[in-house]
Amino acid sequence: MNRETRRILRRLLSNTSAILGFVLLIFFVVVAIFAPLFAPPPPNKDPYIMPIVTWSSNPLPPSPEHPFGVAGKRDIFYGVVWGTRTAFRVGIIVTLISTALGLLVGAVAGYFGKLWDEVLMRITDIFMAIPFLVAAMVLTTILGAGLDKVMIAMTAFSWMYPARLIRGNILQIKEEQFVLAAKALGVSDFSIILRHVLPNTIFPVLIQASMRMGSLVITAAALSFLGVGAPQGYADWGALLNYARNWMLGGQGEALKYWYMTVFPGAAMVLFVLAWNLVGDTLRDAFDPRLRL
Amino acid sequence: MKENTPLLQVQDLKVYFYTEEKEELRAVDGVSFYLKEGETIALVGESGCGKSVTSLAILRLIDSDGKIQGGKIILRGRDLLSLSEKEMREIRGRDISMIFQEPSSALNPVYTVGDQIMEAIILHQKLPRPQARKAAEEALRLVGIPEARKRLDEYPHELSGGMKQRAMIAMALSCHPKVLIADEPTTSLDVTIQAQILELIAELQHRLNMGVILITHDLGVVAGMAERVVIMYAGKVVEEGSRWDIFHHSFHPYTWGLLHSIPRLDIKQEKLAIIPGAVPDPLNFPSGCRFRNRCPLADELCLTEPQWREIESQHYVYCHHYSQVEVLKTRGFER
């Protein structure tokens, strides 16, 4: 291991919030992978649809049988566990596609400049000017509800951030002499981007992507909460919160009577976002060239 | 006699830096020299030799990664290292001023040139603004900036590189300091502008009777400006003497190598001497003599620290084999 790798590792391990971030993230990964063990789905049913456990539409408080309680006839614990998978799926797919799209747009705009830059960046500006939630709702109404539609809508409105970032970085790297040196050697534009420019600009994009991961899950949840996201009964944190809509204010003189309906899915969401942000922060610190000796 | 009490004395100065891994980096490790009133000395060395750190230490401007771990810096009988931060602030700019290598980053882009010069004047001389403005204008005129009054209201970006360096000098000299530290003042400038600025510094030094510490790697500049020369290598002073001592009969192999390896304008050199290797990493300075791994004269003796010897009057050298340096003339610098 060279000195730099050692330094990065040491920096990661000496930081409590970094460790907390990684522990949380690993915890969620474990929950997602072993979801069938933690909350076994009923046989021969789609495990992502939360099974109905009661016929009463009133929520039930936590009990040994339903440790997180019951909401909308469905077990909250089951929803939180399988919702983790949903969260990862939405987050990872949307982040990957939007980052790839953003990389392409940003790289072309930044490296080739001139007209490419003008056109692509103006399109980016237009997309950034549209209020996201409104656009996503319009788009899902056109495309119809459903998790895949939500993901399409979210991808369509989040590629601009990596695009802008990568363009800015490329503009900077492009002026570096090693890019000129590669040109002078006769290396083609395409491989200059691939071999020299991207490896030197990719880290900030990955860091940004990990930060975006958390916020995307919140957005997805918000859409679900508004009823344009996951279908009825789908294991999703936002959908769980949707069930709580009518009970949030409590009842029978007790404001917090139905606390479990919001606290468990809410906590899952907050911790998930926190995990990604901490990891993103850590990566940024570890790879920040200004902190290098 | 005034001549005998130096204006500024640096004694056994040690400045260490600490990396994130708590490694100790001995950037300046026991440096001593003195500066007399109205005299110009040059601190000469390559990157990492500690010359800039030394100058920052004199002003106690070492950043938080570094610490002054020992030594004394005596300005007219007062040890600067024993002063409080408040007392030190009064010294800076009033008694000791500094000009930097990069004039464009040393001037604040959001204030006018006049405001920046007036800041120091108001601070140290407690003048009201109109007088301070007059003084600032006078300072600009002193450094040969044409249309001084108009320039007061201009922003740094409106000035050329040479003009910025002049404005910086005006700022440094606005309170008539006794000591001016010039850290590579012309390195970022073109030769024709460098000639202007060097002439200006020499002239002002004479007129204001300042002591000037010129920090540079350019031996050409040193030969034209400095009365005494302090050669630094890897955090140590390796040789000190008058400029004739240094340029005509240097005793340290490093000084000798430097002088013979630099391309000269005045003669055609068939082949330049080469000092092998590179400047050592400050985290891994060799033990004993720090130059030994690049030195053609090095032997086992050099594993121990050399002594600081006065070879001739006021000519000091830090080398075991100073007496053999003549050998290099015939043998060359290759090992």
Add this chain to the structure above:
Amino acid sequence: MNDTPLLQVQNLKQYFPIRAGVLRKIVDWVKAVDGVSFEVSPGETLGVVGESGCGKSTLGMSIMRLYEPTEGKVFFQGQEISSLQSSQLKNIRRDIQMIFQDPFTSLDPRMHVGPIIEEGMKVHHLASLPEIRRRALDLLEKVGLGAEYFSRYPHEFSGGQRQRIGIARALALSPRLIVADEPVSSLDVSVRSQILNLLKDLKKEYQLTYIFISHDLAVVRQVCNRVMVMYLGKVVEIAEGEVFFSTPYHPYSVALISAVPVPDPDYEVKRIILSGDVPSPINPPEGCRFHTRCPVAQEICQQVEPVLEQKEKNHWVACHFPGSLSYKGQ
């Protein structure tokens, strides 16, 4: 040396647009290189000197076609390369290589040293992969680094060592001409002579021709056969090295030489200190571009631009009063 020039530059111009406003309209031009003509013979080292903003680095980039020249022609071994399509350009890249000024930004920080040197050979398919590797190792030795450095990252090296890597990269394609843009100016003093000697040795061994761009006249004197002085995008003087340093004709050359500090306290020279700064290359002065700073300028210098003329054999100068200023005497 044979008589046909290796490189011929004819009336080369390199302008950069200045854009302003929302529509990014071109409001003016920076005339970085403004009508430069010269020749380079095989085996020589031509020094291109001048202060920052004189266009010497831009000239190097334009010859390399790293910039698209605005006007003018560049011939390499008789073939015009200034009009080649970018696809045809690749072959020329093998013959003309470049050494960059800043060894800290000219090497890709995320590549190992070996692949950096190999890259050009791979792009041009110069040999089989094992052969390319062998050559890269050879080159590492040639430039004074050991084969053991093959799998290290650039940041593990000092400035001088990095510059050696840059030189190995340029040599890998066995070029005929190397454009060296300030190759030693960012290095430590004690390391400069190593690199200069290395460049000299390599020149002999590989029969190279150099265009050596530098602001440092002392360095130029030691390595160049011929010197070309530029001021504000124009050539003001071209002469054989020793002739140039003993009897420069152009007042600007004289001032440049006299301004260089010499490391000898006994060296006496009549310092000619130019007043003022280099004017902006956006609006260069009318007439002779140097007249605003010239100590011997006359009426005519403000109106008529002098042309580059041969005053003596191989000694060209663009001045109305050549030789009227000298740094010697007194």
